[in-house]
Amino acid sequence: MLNKIHFVGAGPGDKELITLKGYKLLSNADVVIYAGSLVNPELLEYCKEGCEIHNSAHMDLHQIIEVMEKGVREGKSVVRLQTGDFSIYGSIREQVEELFKLDIDYDCTPGVSSFLGAASALGVEYTVPEISQSVVITRMEGRTPVPEKESIESFAKHQTSMAIFLSVQDIEKVVERLHEGGYPMDTPIAVVYKATWSDEKIVKGTLQDIAKKVKENDIRKTALILVGQFLGKEYNNSKLYDKDFKHEYRQ
Structure with a gap:
């Protein structure tokens, strides 16, 4: 064999x-x-x-x-x-x-995906109780098309956590389409260039100013765009470690 x-x-x-x-x-x-x-x-x-x-x-x-x-x-x-x-x-x-x-x-x-490395670089979790419990992993169309039903706008309607691959070169268009889909312009967003590499670079902002910041940092490829309220200041504790929450392992 x-x-x-x-x-x-x-x-x-x-x-x-x-x-x-x-x-x-x-x-x-x-x-x-x-x-x-x-x-x-x-x-x-x-x-x-x-x-x-x-x-x-x-x-x-x-x-x-x-x-x-x-x-x-x-x-x-x-x-x-x-x-x-x-x-x-x-x-x-x-x-x-x-x-x-x-x-x-x-x-x-299997390996550790860059969208996981990017979250670790930021010290965040994509799923925050009562803020976001889902993650959309997608990309914007370029030389490789994307099915019409999977457009950035259609996913943005959910206003959940998003990790957008292979799209930072068109950051202005990404922002425009995220906003058209439903994210307010004050939605927090981060761009992580080469997550976990020695020359990693992190740029944070909102939909209002992220494109300008990305251009100022000369980021044109090899970067992930993360967007959603999971990046914001609001959060809720999970039930898992609540002293009053009982489950199979803790009565």
Whole structure:
């Protein structure tokens, strides 16, 4: 039986935020294909001497699959190292479909997504009792379209917590559409550039002034936009640790 392809989530940036299982797979790999435009290259320090390393930023899908197939047919351990967690904008499906055609199996080791790294950088939680109990993860259309029913405006109607990927280059348009959808202009918003990296940058504001601040900080890519009242000053304690709240473990 052929070896499996190991898809590994690299985490949001900080090389220590890869999972232990991901680290073990990476350190034992004979072949690593990593997303060089997004993955912190410091993670490659975990690779063993002699590991064959490919930067997929310079490759198309056919070339990536060729390297995978060659590696498994030679009995090598092949790791596909993808940024954050590959389940969010990871382009894993198209790779898996090609592996199916070649009868090559695979497994997946999840990673810490950048939207989680960004929340940690800010020291916030997306779900605040009675303020927001849902998180919308989305992006604005660009060269890759977005289904019409999933527009920024349609999600903004809920005024819940939002994490917007791949859109900071159009921050003015994002703000306009968030407001059109229902968020007031005084809604708190934060832009986190390269969350958990050594050159991380955080810009906070409201819909009224965030675009100006982002431009002043010259942030044009590799940043998340977080918006919602979870970033504000208002909060409520959870019931979980309320002394008068009884549950299975505390009577």
